[in-house]
Amino acid sequence: MADVYNEEKGIRLRVHNGEYEDTTDVRSPEERRHIKKHANIHLPTYVALLVVFCGIIFFGLAYFLQYRIPKPLLIKDIETYPNQFIAERALNHLRQLVSFGSKPVGSYENEVLAVEFITREVRFIMQRANPAQKISFDIQKCTGSYTLKFKPHGLTNYYSQVQNIVVKLGSNSSSSLLINCHFDSVPTSPGGSDDGLNCAVMLEVLEILSRSDKPLKHNVIFLFNGAEESPLQASHGFITQHKWAHEIKAFINLEACGAGGREILFQAGPNHPWLVQSYSDSVPHPHGSVVGEELFQSGIIPSDTDFRIFRDFGKIPGLDFAHSTNGYVYHTSYDGLHAIPIGTIQHTGDNLLALTKHLASSEILSNTKDYAEGKCIYFDIMGIYFVRYSELAGTILNLILVLISAYTSVKNLLIVKKGIANAELWKLFILACGVPVLGWIIAFLSVLITAVLLDAFNSSMSWFTRPSLILFLYYCPVLVSCMILPILFNRHHIKKNPIKTGLQGQLFMNGVQLLWTGLLLGGSIFSIRSTFAIMLVVLFPSLSSLFISMSRWRENTKVWLGAYISSTIPFTFFAQYLTITAMSLFVPMTGRIGASKNPDIIIGLFAALLCILSSSYITQVIVLIRSPWKIVGPLCGLYVVTVLAVILTPLGFPYSANPSAPTPQRIHVYHTERIFHDILGHVRHQDSGYWLMNLDRHSPDSVISLIPEIADGQSVKNMCEKELACGLPHFTARSLQISENTHWIPAPAPPVVHQPTNLDASKSSLNPAYERIHCSLQTISPDRMTVLLSPVAKLTDWSFGKEAEESGYEWQNRPTYYINYVQGLTGSPFEFWINLEVTEKSQNSILEIAVIGHYINNQGEISEHFRQFLRKYPDWAHVTAWPATYKSWSL
Structure with a gap:
C-alpha cells in the first residue's frame, strides 16, 4: 500500500487493490456504507459477446417477420374457402398482363391488348355475378391538362386520348369507394409489380364481391387506369371528367416501388384518421408507418403516385399502398413473375378484400367531411399488431413522457448524490450527457469520412448487392465511436476522483435518456409525427426507472442496471425491424439518384442514425466490461479489413446479373x-x-x-x-x-x-x-x-x-x-x-x-x-x- 498526494485537489490518495482511496475522506459512515454498497461492477468480456449474440437473434427474428407472407390459397381451395381471396386465380390474371411485355402509353400492348384483356375478364365476372349485385362498366377516353409541382422542377401535363377501364359494383347509395391501379408500365418493363400485380388483385376482389348474395352498403368503383407512368394522367382524367367521380368519398391507391414482400401503408388522409382506424380494424396483415408518409411527402423519395391526383384535384381522402421490397427490379425488365412470390399476392388480396368490405360498409362513407379530424400517428409492430392514435394524443403522450423521464432522471441523480459533493455531481451529470452526444457527433463524422474515402477510391455503393457490408462499413465505426469516449473517460475519471463503475454506468445511461428526451420534446414542438420512434426509445427505460425508484431496490445499482438494460430490448428489437424496412427501400433507390450525389453519405448517415437509435443505451455498458478493448479492438479490425476488401478486391463491385436476385x-x-x-x-x-x-x-x-x-x-x-x-x-x-x-x-x-x-x-x-x-x-x-x-x-x-x-x-x-x-x-x-x-x-x-x-x-x-x-x-x-x-x- 502506498500514498499519493494529489496537488490539484489537496488530498491524499491511497492505492488499495489497484484503486485510489481518499484518506482525507470526511464523509459520514452512512455515506461510506452507501458508496461501498455500490461496489465496482466488472463484467467479463463474454457478457458483451452474449449481447452481440442476442442482437443477432433479434435481427434474425425481425428479418423473418419483415418478409413473412401468408400461405397462398389455390384454385383447388375455392370450395373450402368460397369467400376468401384466391391467390392462384389472381396470379393467372397477372401472368396474362405480364405476357404482353412492356406497356407504355400509346403502345399497341397498352392501348389494345391490355384493354381487351381487362375488358374481357370484367365481362366474364359480370356474367357470373350474383343477381343481387349490380355491375356497371365503362371505357373512358380522356383528354386534358394540369400542372404538377414536382420538386425541384414541375411541369404542365397534357394528355390526349388516354384510357381508363372503370367498373362500378353498385348499391342504392350515392357514395362510393374508389380502388385504383394502373395497367400501363414504363418502357422496357413488363410491369409485373408496378402495377400488374395490383390490377390482378383488384380483378380477384371484384370477382369475390360480385359472387356475394348481399350487396355492400356503398358502391365500390374499380379504376384500371391506363396512363400513370406518363405521369399520373389517366387518374386526372377520371377524377376531373368521369360521370361517377362526384360520388367518390374515399379511395384506395395501389402502387409499387419494388417487387414481392408485403405492401406497406405509407400515406393516409390528408386528415381523416378514420381511414387509418378502418385499416387497423379490418386487415389481417397490417404493415405501415407514418415515417414513410413524412419521408415521401418531404420529396426525399424521387417518386409520386395517383394519391396526389385524387387528393389535390378530387379533394378526396384516401390510403396509399406500395410494395417496396426488392427495389432493384423496379422499372426494369426484371419486374416479371419470378420476382413476385404468390404469397405476396395473397397478402395484398387478403388485406384489400377485408379493407374494401369494411370501408364500403361504413356509415362514415356517407358523410366523410364530418370526420376530417386531423392527422394521426400509425405504425405496425412486426406485422402482428397495428398502433394508431391521433396527433394530439401523441403530443400529450410525448409531453407526459418527457415529464416522467425528467422525474426519473432527477431521482437517479439523488441516489448517485449520496457521498458526492454537489459540484462534482453536476460535473458528472454534464459529462454523462456530453460524452454520449460527443460520441454521436464522432459517429456521424466517422461515416462521412468512410463515405468520402470509399468514393475517392471509386468504391462507393459496395453494399449495393451485399447490404450486409453496411454492418461492417458503417455500424462498426458508429459503435466504436459511441463506446470509446466512455472508456477513455472512465479510465481518466478513476484517477482524478473516484466513483464506482456501477454508478458511472447509471449516469451515462441516464444521460442518454435525457438526450433522447430532449429530441422527443423538440419533435413534439415541431409536430413531427415520426418522433413516435424516439418516444419508444424513451418510454421503456423511463417506466423501468420509475418502477425501480418506487421499489425497495432503488439504491441497488446492480438491480437498477439489470432492469434498465432489459427495458431497452423492446425498442431495440423494433429499431432492427425499422432498419430492415428502411434499408430494403433506400439501398436499391441509390441506383437512380444521379451521379452527382455520393450514395455512401446517404446510406452511411442513415445507418448511423439507425445504429444509434437501437444501441445508444447498450453501448454505455462498455464502462462495466472488465476488458473493454477486447470489444473495441475486433470492431476496429472488422471495419479496417472490410474497407480494404471493398477497395482492393471484387467484393466491392456493386452490381450483379444473378437471374434469381439481379442488382x-x-x-x-x-x-x-x-x-x-x-x-x-x-x-x-x-x-x-x-x-x-x-x-x-x-x-x-x-x-x-x-x-x-x-x-x-x-x-x-x-x-x-x-x-x-x-x-x-x-x-x-x-x-x-x-x-x-x-x-x-x-x-x-x-x-x-x-x-x-x-x-x-x-x-x-x-x-x-x-x-x-x-x-x-x-x-x-x-x-x-x-x-x-x-x-x-x-x-x-x-x-x-x-x-x-x-x-x-x-x-x-x-x-x-x-x-x-x-x-x-x-x-x-x-x-x-x-x-x-x-x-x-x-x-x-x-x-x-x-x-x-x-x-x-x-x-x-x-x-x-x-x-x-x-x-x-x-x-x-x-x-x-x-x-x-x-x-x-x-x-
Whole structure:
C-alpha cells in the first residue's frame, strides 16, 4: 500500500487493490456504507459477446417477420374457402398482363391488348355475378391538362386520348369507394409489380364481391387506369371528367416501388384518421408507418403516385399502398413473375378484400367531411399488431413522457448524490450527457469520412448487392465511436476522483435518456409525427426507472442496471425491424439518384442514425466490461479489413446479373438527332449522337473498359449555358437537375422516323402599343413529346387553362415552361397557343422553343449502329434506350 498526494485537489490518495482511496475522506459512515454498497461492477468480456449474440437473434427474428407472407390459397381451395381471396386465380390474371411485355402509353400492348384483356375478364365476372349485385362498366377516353409541382422542377401535363377501364359494383347509395391501379408500365418493363400485380388483385376482389348474395352498403368503383407512368394522367382524367367521380368519398391507391414482400401503408388522409382506424380494424396483415408518409411527402423519395391526383384535384381522402421490397427490379425488365412470390399476392388480396368490405360498409362513407379530424400517428409492430392514435394524443403522450423521464432522471441523480459533493455531481451529470452526444457527433463524422474515402477510391455503393457490408462499413465505426469516449473517460475519471463503475454506468445511461428526451420534446414542438420512434426509445427505460425508484431496490445499482438494460430490448428489437424496412427501400433507390450525389453519405448517415437509435443505451455498458478493448479492438479490425476488401478486391463491385436476385446498374441511352434553328428559321447547327443519362455514382465509368466509345464522351456542361435544357432530349422534368453530369457521344444519325418531330408556329400582334403577341403553335410528333418554352417577354396566358406555371428551371436567367405531352390512342396534332407581353420593341428573339420527340414505341426504327453499341453493355447493366429528336427554334 502506498500514498499519493494529489496537488490539484489537496488530498491524499491511497492505492488499495489497484484503486485510489481518499484518506482525507470526511464523509459520514452512512455515506461510506452507501458508496461501498455500490461496489465496482466488472463484467467479463463474454457478457458483451452474449449481447452481440442476442442482437443477432433479434435481427434474425425481425428479418423473418419483415418478409413473412401468408400461405397462398389455390384454385383447388375455392370450395373450402368460397369467400376468401384466391391467390392462384389472381396470379393467372397477372401472368396474362405480364405476357404482353412492356406497356407504355400509346403502345399497341397498352392501348389494345391490355384493354381487351381487362375488358374481357370484367365481362366474364359480370356474367357470373350474383343477381343481387349490380355491375356497371365503362371505357373512358380522356383528354386534358394540369400542372404538377414536382420538386425541384414541375411541369404542365397534357394528355390526349388516354384510357381508363372503370367498373362500378353498385348499391342504392350515392357514395362510393374508389380502388385504383394502373395497367400501363414504363418502357422496357413488363410491369409485373408496378402495377400488374395490383390490377390482378383488384380483378380477384371484384370477382369475390360480385359472387356475394348481399350487396355492400356503398358502391365500390374499380379504376384500371391506363396512363400513370406518363405521369399520373389517366387518374386526372377520371377524377376531373368521369360521370361517377362526384360520388367518390374515399379511395384506395395501389402502387409499387419494388417487387414481392408485403405492401406497406405509407400515406393516409390528408386528415381523416378514420381511414387509418378502418385499416387497423379490418386487415389481417397490417404493415405501415407514418415515417414513410413524412419521408415521401418531404420529396426525399424521387417518386409520386395517383394519391396526389385524387387528393389535390378530387379533394378526396384516401390510403396509399406500395410494395417496396426488392427495389432493384423496379422499372426494369426484371419486374416479371419470378420476382413476385404468390404469397405476396395473397397478402395484398387478403388485406384489400377485408379493407374494401369494411370501408364500403361504413356509415362514415356517407358523410366523410364530418370526420376530417386531423392527422394521426400509425405504425405496425412486426406485422402482428397495428398502433394508431391521433396527433394530439401523441403530443400529450410525448409531453407526459418527457415529464416522467425528467422525474426519473432527477431521482437517479439523488441516489448517485449520496457521498458526492454537489459540484462534482453536476460535473458528472454534464459529462454523462456530453460524452454520449460527443460520441454521436464522432459517429456521424466517422461515416462521412468512410463515405468520402470509399468514393475517392471509386468504391462507393459496395453494399449495393451485399447490404450486409453496411454492418461492417458503417455500424462498426458508429459503435466504436459511441463506446470509446466512455472508456477513455472512465479510465481518466478513476484517477482524478473516484466513483464506482456501477454508478458511472447509471449516469451515462441516464444521460442518454435525457438526450433522447430532449429530441422527443423538440419533435413534439415541431409536430413531427415520426418522433413516435424516439418516444419508444424513451418510454421503456423511463417506466423501468420509475418502477425501480418506487421499489425497495432503488439504491441497488446492480438491480437498477439489470432492469434498465432489459427495458431497452423492446425498442431495440423494433429499431432492427425499422432498419430492415428502411434499408430494403433506400439501398436499391441509390441506383437512380444521379451521379452527382455520393450514395455512401446517404446510406452511411442513415445507418448511423439507425445504429444509434437501437444501441445508444447498450453501448454505455462498455464502462462495466472488465476488458473493454477486447470489444473495441475486433470492431476496429472488422471495419479496417472490410474497407480494404471493398477497395482492393471484387467484393466491392456493386452490381450483379444473378437471374434469381439481379442488382443491375441502370443506364439510359437516347440516340438523338439535334437541329437548332436561328430567328430566320435557318438551321444554325445540326448533329447526332448518344445521350448517356447517368443515374448513379458509377455512370459511365463502370463500362468504359468495355465500351471504348464512352471514353470519348463529352461532358454536356458547356451545352447547358448555350442551349435550352442543355440541348438534350429530356424524357422527364426530373432529369433537368442531373443533366449537367451527363455525357454526349457523337454518332451517326438515327434512321428517318415515320413521324418526324416538327413545329409550325405563327405570330400575330394583338396590341402594337405594347407588343402583346399571340403565338399559335402546332407540333407533329410521336406519342411522347416534351415542349420547353423560354420567353424573353412575359408569358401572360396560354391555352392550358389556368395561369401559366413556371417549371422552376431557369435558363439564361429567365423562366422556362415544361410541357409534357402524351398521346394514347391516335388523335390530332398537338396544338396550343400562348400570349406574350413585350414592354419594348425588339428585333431579337422573344421566345426560345425546344420540341423533343421520344420514339418509345418505334423500336423497329433503331439503327444497326445503335444496336451494336447497346450490345456492348455487360449483362449486369439494365439499359433503357430508344431514338429521340431535339429541335429548337427562336421566334
